[in-house]
Amino acid sequence: MIFDSGSPIGIFDSGIGGLSVLRHIHALLPEENLLYISDAAYVPYGEKSEQEITARCMLIAQYLFARGVKALVVACNTATAASIQKLRAAYPEHIIIGLEPGLKPAAACSNNHVVGVLATQRTLQSEKYQRLRDQLIQENQTRFVAQACIGLVNLIEQTDMDADELQQLLCSYLQVIADAGADTLVLGCTHYPFVRENIENVYASLRPGLAAATIIDTGIAVAQHLQRLLIQKQLQSQRTAEDPAQSGSIAAYTTGDVTHLRSMLDKLLQLNNCPASALPLPG
Missing domain, CATH: 3.40.50.1860 (Rossmann fold)
Known part of the structure; x- marks a missing residue:
C-alpha cells in the first residue's frame, strides 16, 4: 500500500469512547484527515473474549489500511491489550499506536x-x-x-x-x-x-x-506520540505550511446506529457537520 503525508489517519474503538482520543489528535494535528470507526455492533469490547476482540480489530485494520491510512490508532485499552502485537506483526510497515492505562x-x-x-x-x-x-x-x-x-x-x-x-x-x-x-x-x-x-x-x-x-487521561499522550512518529517518518501533513487556514477533515463510520453516532459527534465534540455513515463489516 502506497501512502504519503496527505494520507488519512485511522482511529477506531468499540463505540464512542475513541472520540475522546480523536478530539486530542484533532486539536494537536488539525491539518490531518481523520477516519473514525465506531464498532458499535460489538460494544463493549471489554465484555468479549480476547479472540473475538482480536478478530474485530484485524477486520477493522484491514478495512482502514485498504483505505490508505498512513497510521492506525487503536483508541481502546481493551483492544490494545488483546490485539496490538498481532496488528503490528501483520502490518510492520505502518504506524500502529495503541493505548494502555496511564x-x-x-x-x-x-x-x-x-x-x-x-x-x-x-x-x-x-x-x-x-x-x-x-x-x-x-x-x-x-x-x-x-x-x-x-x-x-x-x-x-x-x-x-x-x-x-x-x-x-x-x-x-x-x-x-x-x-x-x-x-x-x-x-x-x-x-x-x-x-x-x-x-x-x-x-x-x-x-x-x-x-x-x-x-x-492518556489521550493527550497518544496524540503527542502520534505526532512524533509522523514527523520521524516524514508523514505529517504539510497543508498547514501551505495554507494555515485549511484544516483536515473528519469522517466517521459505524457498524451500529448512524443516527446515534451523528448525535454523539454533535453532543460530545460539537462536530455538527461531520459526516457519519454506516459501515457494514462481516462477522
Missing part, C-alpha cells in the same frame, strides 16, 4: 503511592496490564487499586450523563478506591473521559475535606 504517569505523580484504576474487566485481566502493574509495584512501591467498571461503557454510550443509574454505578465503583485512600485516578478506558466531571464530583463526595484527586 499507570506510569499515575505512579509518578501520586503523593501517597496509592492509585485507583478504573478500567474494563478485560483490560485488568490482560497480561500487558498486569506486567506493567507488577513492574511499577516493584520499582515504586505503588499500590494499585483496580476496579472493573462493568456496565459503565454501556451507560456512557447512552450519553445521559446526569442519570441516577450512572451516578450510583460510579459511587459503587469509586467507594473501594476512596476507602483505600487513592489520591490519583487512572481513566483506563477511552469512554471514561466523557464522564470525567462525574467521576471527579463523586470521588470528592466520598473523600470530604481532602484535596481533589489527580486524574490521568
